[in-house]
Structures are given as structure tokens and as C-alpha cells.
Amino acid sequence: MATSDVSRSDGGLLAAAADELRASVRGELICPVDAGYDEARKVYNGMIDRRPAAIVRCADIADVIATVGCARQEGRVLSVRGGGHSVPGFGTNDDGIVCDLSPMTGIRVDAERRTARAEGGCTWGDLDHATHAFGLATTGGIISTTGVAGLTLGGGIGHLARGCGLSCDNLISADVVTADGQLVTASEDENADLFWALRGGGGNFGVVTSLEFRLHPVGEIYGGPIFYPVDRAAELLAFYREFIAQAPEQLGAFFAFQIAPPLPFIPEDRHGETMCLIVACWTGPVAEGERAIAPLLEAAPVVAQHVGAMPYPALNGAFDALRPPGLQHYWKADFVRELTDDAIAAHVEHGPRVPCVEATVHLYPIDGACHRVASDATAFAYRDARFACVIAGMWPDPADNETNTRWVRDYYDAIHPHSEPGGYVNFMAGDDQHRIRDNYRGNYQRLTEIKHRYDPDNLFRINQNIAPAG
Numbered sequence: 050m051a052t053s054d055v056s057r058s059d060g061g062l063l064a065a066a067a068d069e070l071r072a073s074v075r076g077e078l079i080c081p082v083d084a085g086y087d088e089a090r091k092v093y094n095g096m097i098d099r100r101p102a103a104i105v106r107c108a109d110i111a112d113v114i115a116t117v118g119c120a121r122q123e124g125r126v127l128s129v130r131g132g133g134h135s136v137p138g139f140g141t142n143d144d145g146i147v148c149d150l151s152p153m154t155g156i157r158v159d160a161e162r163r164t165a166r167a168e169g170g171c172t173w174g175d176l177d178h179a180t181h182a183f184g185l186a187t188t189g190g191i192i193s194t195t196g197v198a199g200l201t202l203g204g205g206i207g208h209l210a211r212g213c214g215l216s217c218d219n220l221i222s223a224d225v226v227t228a229d230g231q232l233v234t235a236s237e238d239e240n241a242d243l244f245w246a247l248r249g250g251g252g253n254f255g256v257v258t259s260l261e262f263r264l265h266p267v268g269e270i271y272g273g274p275i276f277y278p279v280d281r282a283a284e285l286l287a288f289y290r291e292f293i294a295q296a297p298e299q300l301g302a303f304f305a306f307q308i309a310p311p312l313p314f315i316p317e318d319r320h321g322e323t324m325c326l327i328v329a330c331w332t333g334p335v336a337e338g339e340r341a342i343a344p345l346l347e348a349a350p351v352v353a354q355h356v357g358a359m360p361y362p363a364l365n366g367a368f369d370a371l372r373p374p375g376l377q378h379y380w381k382a383d384f385v386r387e388l389t390d391d392a393i394a395a396h397v398e399h400g401p402r403v404p405c406v407e408a409t410v411h412l413y414p415i416d417g418a419c420h421r422v423a424s425d426a427t428a429f430a431y432r433d434a435r436f437a438c439v440i441a442g443m444w445p446d447p448a449d450n451e452t453n454t455r456w457v458r459d460y461y462d463a464i465h466p467h468s469e470p471g472g473y474v475n476f477m478a479g480d481d482q483h484r485i486r487d488n489y490r491g492n493y494q495r496l497t498e499i500k501h502r503y504d505p506d507n508l509f510r511i512n513q514n515i516a517p518a519g
């Protein structure tokens with residue numbers, strides 16, 4: 050492309066800067082004039098329509114260093130994109146630069162040490178696939194297309210959390226390109242303050258080019274979805290609250306409100322009906338799975354279930370088709386210490402109003418191993434919360450934006466008084482920035498100090514932002 054093609058008044062980089070960046074990276078540089086621009090600027094949330102000046106599809110760490118350097122020199126905002134799933138669209142921006150790590154998907158599993166190192170652009174599908182070959186896994190998200198880095202840096206909640214802790218609890222080390230373009234390693238022994246901040250503090254501290262995880266022997270699991278009539282929601286939630294508190298930690302089971310999708314195991318005449326759903330994942334001996342899950346099948350009449358032995362990655366990808374890229378998204382979130390009767394009443398009022406099959410409300414249990422980490426041991430502060438609740442508005446047609454966002458907001462207004470002040474940063478909308486102190490509780494001040502040390506000018510600010518102290 051001729052130099053002058055890139056020099057544009059529509060927010061593109063100045064020609065000289067674009068030329069310099071193009072010359073220094075091995076990956077693709079995509080500017081507004083380039084053919085693939087409209088595809089490259091898309092993120093998972095179809096509601097986000099932003100026009101960055103340049104998107105760099107980084108091939109390696111050198112590309113990341115060059116991209117960070119360019120953003121700094123040009124005074125442009127910088128977005129870091131892993132899997133692109135951020136609901137507020139943090140993986141893109143207007144007029145800035147996107148450091149897109151999606152080509153960086155290398156993974157190395159050390160089966161003997163039970164560790165894996167994953168590059169910053171890996172999805173959970175990539176990592177689960179690689180570790181499953183060795184009968185191993187670590188806590189990850191419940192949709193396979195979500196990014197490993199973005200999810201882990203915010204905390205990381207999934208089927209394995211009760212038994213194995215949050216994703217960030219399994220982080221052993223991370224390689225990070227900081228705002229000044231240095232590559233540093235963060236672990237308990239090296240840059241320990243940065244390592245502390247990365248485990249829950251989100252993308253505030255630099256571009257994570259790779260993450261090393263502790264793995265657990267998880268190969269075949271026993272579990273799957275169980276659908277119940279929605280008019281049993283009150284008794285089911287009360288049962289679930291008591292059951293999960295006592296259940297062995299090898300049992301993950303989250304509660305949901307969900308319209309029944311047209312799946313073969315659900316009776317055809319019940320498709321489209323709003324239901325309660327529990328998705329179970331038993332990681333103990335498969336032969337004991339039936340017994341572990343039996344109480345869930347007896348808690349209320351079961352409309353449909355698809356429970357059985359399956360490879361762990363199969364469960365972790367089971368809901369992908371229901372949530373394709375490009376849906377409209379608006380989410381809100383709270384941590385819940387005690388699921389009180391009043392909270393249950395609020396759920397029973399608003400959950401059954403879930404507006405469409407893509408939307409859902411999830412109550413994820415985050416007790417067990419998550420509680421054994423002290424509140425100040427990592428940036429993720431809510432170690433006494435029993436549940437992370439997310440009201441996930443997702444719908445295909447922008448014409449329905451008002452109805453769906455209203456449902457999320459009304460639901461949130463009803464449950465928030467029964468929840469903790471803070472919520473999980475990765476489940477929050479862009480308009481929740483004012484909750485940042487509450488999300489980190491007593492850890493917030495320390496986070497601002499570490500932010501000041503590693504990113505005093507707040508180059509990494511397209512996130513649930515922690516402002517540098519000072």
C-alpha cells in the first residue's frame with residue numbers, strides 16, 4: 050500500500066507512524082483503508098461499533114512491544130484484545146490502536162509437572178483441547194471461544210472453580226509487556242507485586258503475552274444440563290443454596306434461568322418455554338458421578354436432562370452455538386455472600402421474564418477452593434462471596450435493545466440490595482466503572498499503587514480501569 054493511502058483524516062494513523070509500525074511487525078497491520086478493516090474491528094458484542102486507527106494482529110512478543118511503543122509515541126489509546134469477549138468492548142476503541150493477540154495461540158503442556166503455558170491470544174477451546182490430551186485441565190470459562198488472558202486476569206470462574214479455585218489462582222507466572230515496552234515475568238518470585246495485581250486486576254498492568262497455569266487431573270467428567278419448570282424456581286433456588294454449600298468440591302453446578310432451546314433432548318412441545326436450569330460438572334471418579342448428581346435430579350420435576358459422562362472440553366463448549374459472535378450484549382453483575390430469601394424472591398420475580406433464548410442469568414458458586422485463598426492474597430478480593438451472579442442480556446436484533454437492557458437493569462435493581470457492593474469485573478458493563486473501588490474492596494489502594502509503578506500514564510485504560518495512585 051502506498052504511504053499516502055494510510056494518512057487519513059478519519060482517525061487512521063499518520064503515514065509515517067503506520068509505515069514505521071508496519072516495518073517493525075511480522076503480523077498484519079490493518080488500517081481503515083484496508084480491505085479487511087471492517088471484519089478486523091469487530092468484537093464479540095455486536096453492539097460495539099468502533100473505528101480504531103490501526104489494528105495490529107501480533108505474531109509474537111516483538112510485535113506487542115512495537116505496538117505498545119507506537120501507541121505511547123503517538124499518544125493513542127490502546128486496546129488489548131485476547132478472545133474479544135469483553136461485553137463493554139474493551140478489545141477495541143475509536144481512533145486508537147488495537148493490540149490484537151488472536152494469532153498468538155501457542156500452548157505447551159508439561160504433563161509431568163502438570164503445567165501449561167498458553168500465549169495471550171488463546172481461547173479456552175485452545176487450552177482445553179491441548180491439556181485434555183493429557184487428561185488435565187484448569188479452571189476456565191464455560192464458553193470455549195472466550196479468551197484465556199482476559200478471563201484469567203479478571204479472576205476466572207467456571208465449572209472447576211469449587212475444586213480447583215479461580216483461573217487466576219492457578220496462574221504460576223505470566224510474561225508481560227509493560228507500558229514502557231519492557232518484557233517482564235511476573236510470579237511469586239519475580240515482580241511479585243505485579244503478579245499479585247494480575248490475579249484479578251484485569252488488563253490494567255500490561256499486555257500479557259503468555260500465562261503459565263497449574264493443571265489438575267480432569268479428563269472425563271460426569272455432568273450436563275438439567276431443566277426444570279420455572280414455576281418451581283423458589284423451591285429450587287432454596288434447595289440449591291443449601292445443596293451446593295454442602296456438596297463435595299469436585300461438584301461444580303451453576304443455577305440459571307434459561308428459555309429452552311430447540312435441542313433434541315428437550316421435548317419439542319417445551320421448546321421456547323422459560324425454565325430453571327442447573328448445569329452440573331462432577332470431576333471426581335466418573336463411576337461416582339451418578340450418585341453425586343442424584344440430588345439435583347430429585348430436587349424438582351425434571352423436564353429434560355442431558356447428564357452423563359463426557360470429555361471436559363465437550364461440556365465447556367456445549368453452549369457455544371447458543372451464543373454466537375455478533376449478538377447484542379448488556380450485562381450486570383454482583384457478588385453474593387448469602388443468598389437470602391429476599392434475594393430468592395427477587396430472582397423469582399425477574400428470572401422468569403428472561404426475554405429471549407440467548408439471554409440468561411447465572412449464579413456461579415465460588416466457594417470451596419476459592420475461599421481458601423485470603424482476600425488480600427491476590428487482587429480478587431471477594432473470597433467470602435458464595436456466588437457470582439451475572440444477568441447476561443444477549444439478543445440478536447438491535448431493535449430489541451430497549452426491552453433487553455431494561456430487563457437487565459430492572460433485574461439488577463431488584464437483586465443489588467441483597468448483594469455485595471462489588472461484582473466480578475469480567476461480568477460488568479461499561480457503565481459500571483463507578484463500582485471499581487467496590488469490586489476490589491480493601492485491595493483497591495494497593496492496586497492503584499502498583500498501577501502507578503507499572504503504568505503511571507494509564508496507557509492501559511480501556512478496561513475496568515484502576516487509576517494510578519498519585
Ligand SMILES: Cc1cc2nc3c(=O)[nH]c(=O)nc-3n(C[C@H](O)[C@H](O)[C@H](O)COP(=O)(O)OP(=O)(O)OC[C@H]3O[C@@H](n4cnc5c(N)ncnc54)[C@H](O)[C@@H]3O)c2cc1C
Nearest residue numbers: 131132133134135139140169190191196198199206252257
Ligand atoms: C459469551 C461469554 C461467556 C463468558 N463466560 C465466562 C465464564 O464462564 N467465566 C468467566 O469468568 N468469565 C466469562 N465471561 C467474561 C469474560 O471473562 C470477559 O469478557 C473477559 O474479559 C474476556 O476475555 P477476552 O480475552 O475474551 O476478551 P477481550 O475483549 O479480548 O479482552 C477484554 C479485556 O481483557 C484484557 N485482556 C485480554 N487479553 C489480554 C492480554 N493478553 N493481556 C492483557 N490484557 C488482556 C484487556 O483489558 C481487554 O480489554 C464470558 C463472556 C462472554 C461474552
